[in-house]
Each structure stands twice: as structure tokens, then as C-alpha cells.
Amino acid sequence: MYIIVVGGGNVGYGLALELQQMPDHEVTIVELGGRRAGQLHAELGEMVVHGDGSEIAFLERVGAGRADLVIACTADDGANLVASQVAKHWFHVKRTIARVNDPRNEALFLRLGVDSIVSAAGAVLAQIEATLPEHTIIPLMALEGSGLHIVDMRVHERSPAAGHALRDLEFPPQVLVSVIIGAGGARVPDGDTVLQPGDEVIAVIPSDSDAVVRAMIASPSEGA
Amino acid sequence: MRVLIMGCGRVGAGLATQLADEGHQVTVIDIDAFAFQRLLPEFSGTRLIGSGTDDRTLLEAGIREADCFVAVATGDNRNILASQKAKEMYGVKQVVTRVKDPLRSELFGRLGLRTFSPTKVGVELAHDAVFGVGA
Numbered sequence: 413m414y415i416i417v418v419g420g421g422n423v424g425y426g427l428a429l430e431l432q433q434m435p436d437h438e439v440t441i442v443e444l445g446g447r448r449a450g451q452l453h454a455e456l457g458e459m460v461v462h463g464d465g466s467e468i469a470f471l472e473r474v475g476a477g478r479a480d481l482v483i484a485c486t487a488d489d490g491a492n493l494v495a496s497q498v499a500k501h502w503f504h505v506k507r508t509i510a511r512v513n514d515p516r517n518e519a520l521f522l523r524l525g526v527d528s529i530v531s532a533a534g535a536v537l538a539q540i541e542a543t544l545p546e547h548t549i550i551p552l553m554a555l556e557g558s559g560l561h562i563v564d565m566r567v568h569e570r571s572p573a574a575g576h577a578l579r580d581l582e583f584p585p586q587v588l589v590s591v592i593i594g595a596g597g598a599r600v601p602d603g604d605t606v607l608q609p610g611d612e613v614i615a616v617i618p619s620d621s622d623a624v625v626r627a628m629i630a631s632p633s634e635g636a
Numbered sequence: 637m638r639v640l641i642m643g644c645g646r647v648g649a650g651l652a653t654q655l656a657d658e659g660h661q662v663t664v665i666d667i668d669a670f671a672f673q674r675l676l677p678e679f680s681g682t683r684l685i686g687s688g689t690d691d692r693t694l695l696e697a698g699i700r701e702a703d704c705f706v707a708v709a710t711g712d713n714r715n716i717l718a719s720q721k722a723k724e725m726y727g728v729k730q731v732v733t734r735v736k737d738p739l740r741s742e743l744f745g746r747l748g749l750r751t752f753s754p755t756k757v758g759v760e761l762a763h764d765a766v767f768g769v770g771a
Contacts, residue, residue, distance in 0.1 A: 466713050468739040490689060490713030493720070494740070502743050516691045520721055 416479045417441045418465030418495045419486030420452045423511060423532075427485065428456065440474050444486075466494040468502055476503040485511040485530070493517070496526045528556060549626040554619070560586065561619050569609035570632035579603035584624050588616040640665065640702045640728075642688030642718050643709030647734065647754075649674035651706065656681045663697045666709075688718040694726065704730040712736050719749050 415431055417424050420443030431439045441456070442465035443449040449462035463470040465484065476482070482499035484492035492510040499505040509528045512518050521529045534551075549565040567574050573581050578589055578601055592601045593612040599605075607613070607629065617625050637660045641648050644666035652664045652675060662681030665688045666672065672683045686693030688709055699705070705722040707715035712735045719733040733749045735741035741753035 466740070467737060468743065488713065490711065490717035494713045494716050497747065498740070498743060501747060502739075514690075517717075517721075520725055523724055524720060 413480045414438045414475065414478055415440070415481045415483065416465070416471070416474060416476060416499075418482065418484040418491070419443065419511075420445075420448055420460065421485070421487060423485045424483075425452065427483065428459065432456075432459070442470075442474065444491075466491050466498060468498055471495075471498060471503065476505065479503065479505045481505065481507045481509070483509045485509075487513055489513050489517050493521060493524065493526070496521075497524060500525055549622050549630055551622075552614070555616070559619055560616050562590075562614065562616055563622070563625070564612065564614050565626065565630040567607045567609050567611045567613060568630050568632055571609075571629050572627070572633045573607045573629045574609045575606065577604050577606050581607075581628065583628070584618065584621045586616075586618050587621060587625060590614050590616055637661070637703045638698065638701055639663070639704045639706065640694075640697050640699060640722075642666075642705070642707045642715070644671040644674055644683075645708065645710065646674065648706075648708045651708070652681055653679060663702075665693060665697055689714050689721070691721070691725075694718075694721070699726045699728065702726075702728050704728065704732070706732045708734045712740055716740070716744055716749070719744075723749070 413436065415437055417428055417439060420441050424441055428439055428441045431437050439459050441452060441460045442463055443452055443460060444464050446462060449460060453460040461474055476499060482505050484495040486492055489512060496508040496510045499508050507527050509530065510521055510526045512521055512529045512531045515531055515533045518529055518531055549563050552562045552564050554561045589601055591598055591614040592605060594608055613629060639655055639660050639662050641652050641662065641664045644664045648664060652662050656662045656679060663684055664681060665684045665686055667687050669685050684697050688707065699722060705719065705728045707719045709715055715733050715735060719731045722728040723731045731749055733751045735744060735751045735753055736755050738753045738756040741751040745751040
């Protein structure tokens with residue numbers, strides 16, 4: 413697989429090191445800054461090319477026409493969006509991944525056909541939320557195209573769901589409680605499984621159902 | 637017509653002045669307050685400091701009510717990002733985008749923006765001038 417990484421900052425550099433370890437991958441890193449490109453070239457060699465990854469003529473020279481994947485991970489959302497769109501619509505690259513620096517750009521990127529987005533702010537937020545004690549629902553992973561995502565939460569002792577079997581709970585459609593991690597370790601629940609306070613619940617839920625699911629499982633019931 | 641102009645360089649300032657003189661309601665956005673010096677003190681439009689790619693700035697500039705968005709800031713990618721945002725997220729009917737790179741201009745023209753490339757136009761003018769065309 414031929415992969416072009418646009419942006420040789422910390423993210424692009426780390427990514428290139430990872431990809432380089434995998435056999436059967438050919439990787440090119442494109443870096444706009446001359447000094448940075450020089451440093452990277454000294455360390456990583458010919459895979460590093462100095463140029464503008466959003467410029468069509470330049471991408472042509474690094475073989476974008478035969479690329480299977482373009483990953484745009486600069487600190488500049490404009491550059492990431494344009495590099496992805498150029499890859500997709502000019503070179504017909506099968507798959508594009510873009511880093512989104514401003515979370516408010518996420519919807520625009522997806523709407524304009526970037527196949528996958530990686531939101532640095534979103535990831536940092538999720539990590540911080542994971543360290544908060546309670547009442548939270550932590551998004552683990554988006555399931556693209558389905559409108560679903562995988563979330564992690566803890567059963568609050570005074571939540572509406574605590575002490576009840578799954579079959580008695582009225583979740584919104586498409587909520588799938590997948591794994592419960594309790595005192596006895598991880599198990600796949602069935603309808604008879606009772607949610608115990610403190611259990612960790614991993615579920616697949618519609619992306620717009622966070623508030624409902626949180627209120628049922630991870631928060632004290634109203635008036636409690 | 638309510639027009640939002642991103643970038644108060646020579647082109648942005650010139651266009652803003654002309655549109656305001658023609659009676660249009662103009663707001664000019666630039667990240668650098670110094671750029672507004674290119675506008676005459678009697679300019680009747682609004683000057684707004686901020687980034688045209690930033691949603692907060694766009695909303696403050698009234699993007700939801702704008703009839704037209706013109707992106708003539710320095711970077712091609714910033715112009716393209718802001719223009720697509722204006723068109724796709726805020727439903728601005730008429731979006732005009734300066735893209736210096738001729739190939740990128742062509743591509744985003746195909747993708748639905750009304751782009752123009754001053755590089756391409758400049759090459760054509762210079763070429764014609766070399767051969768005395770239009771002299």
C-alpha cells in the first residue's frame with residue numbers, strides 16, 4: 413500500500429515511524445517547512461519530501477496518482493481539508509484521513525467527503541473526561557457512516573438503571589449494551605443481566621443518544 | 637446586497653470600497669487591524685478583526701444573512717476552507733474564491749466554488765503584452 417502523509421510535525425512524524433514498521437507499506441512524508449523537512453530527511457531519508465501537500469503539481473510528482481491512502485495531519489485545517497479534497501477529487505485516492513484542529517470544522521470535513529477525521533481536541537477532551545469521577549459518558553470510537561458510536565460509562569448507584577435487569581430498561585432504539593465489566597471481570601450481558609452500581613458499561617449507541625443513555629445509567633435519577 | 641469580504645489586502649480593500657460606493661452593505665474581515673488602513677476613513681462598511689475561517693468571526697460578521705461571500709485573503713487553502721464553510725454550512729448563495737494556484741482553482745471550480753486565479757489571468761495578460769496584443 414502506498415501512503416502519503418501530509419505534514420511532518422509531531423503527529424506526521426510519529427505516524428510515519430509507525431507505518432514504516434509495517435511491511436508492504438511504502439510511505440512518503442510531505443513537509444512544507446524547509447528546515448523541518450531537512451531534519452526529517454536527515455533522520456528518515458528518502459521517504460521525506462519537501463513541498464506543499466495541497467499543491468496538485470507537487471502531489472503529482474510524489475506519485476499521488478497511485479496512492480492508496482492520503483493522511484493530512486498538519487496543524488492547519490485549511491491545508492488538511494484541501495489536501496484531502498485534492499487527493500480524492502483530482503487523484504481519485506481511495507481513502508483520505510484528515511486531522512481536524514478546530515472541532516467546529518468536523519462536520520464540514522465529513523460533509524465534503526473526507527473519509528475519516530481525527531479530532532485532536534476531541535481526543536484530548538475524551539481523555540480528560542475519562543479522568544473525571546462520574547456522570548460522564550466517554551466516547552471511545554465513532555462507527556463511521558452508521559451514526560453510531562461506542563461509549564464507556566459507569567453505572568451510578570442512584571441511576572434509574574442501577575439494580576435493574578437489561579430487559580426491563582427502555583433504551584432508545586439501536587442501543588446495544590455490549591460488555592459489562594464488574595467485580596467478576598468482563599462479560600457479555602443478556603436480558604437477565606442486572607446492572608450493578610459501579611459496573612463499567614461499554615455500549616454501542618446512536619451518536620445523538622448520549623444524553624438519554626447518560627441519564628439512564630451514569631447519572632443519579634432526577635429527584636434522587 | 638449584503639457582502640462579506642474575507643481579507644483586506646489590496647484586492648479586498650479595493651472591492652470593499654467599490655461595493656460600498658455602489659450602495660451595498662459591506663463587512664470586511666481581516667486578522668490584522670493594520671490591513672484596514674487600506675480603506676478610506678469615510679468607508680461606510682463594517683471592519684471586523686478576526687479570522688474568516690473561524691465560525692465565531694463569521695457569525696459575528698453576519699454570515700447567516702449574507703448574500704455573498706468573497707474570500708481574498710492571502711492563503712489559497714484558507715480561502716477555500718472559508719468559502720466551503722460559507723457555502724455548505726451557512727448556505728451563502730454566492731461565494732467567490734481567489735485561488736492563486738491555477739490547478740487548485742480549476743479543481744475547486746469543478747467542486748462548486750466560483751473561483752478565479754490571478755496567476756492564470758496574470759500569465760495571460762503578460763503573454764499577450766509580450767506580443768503586443770491589446771496595445
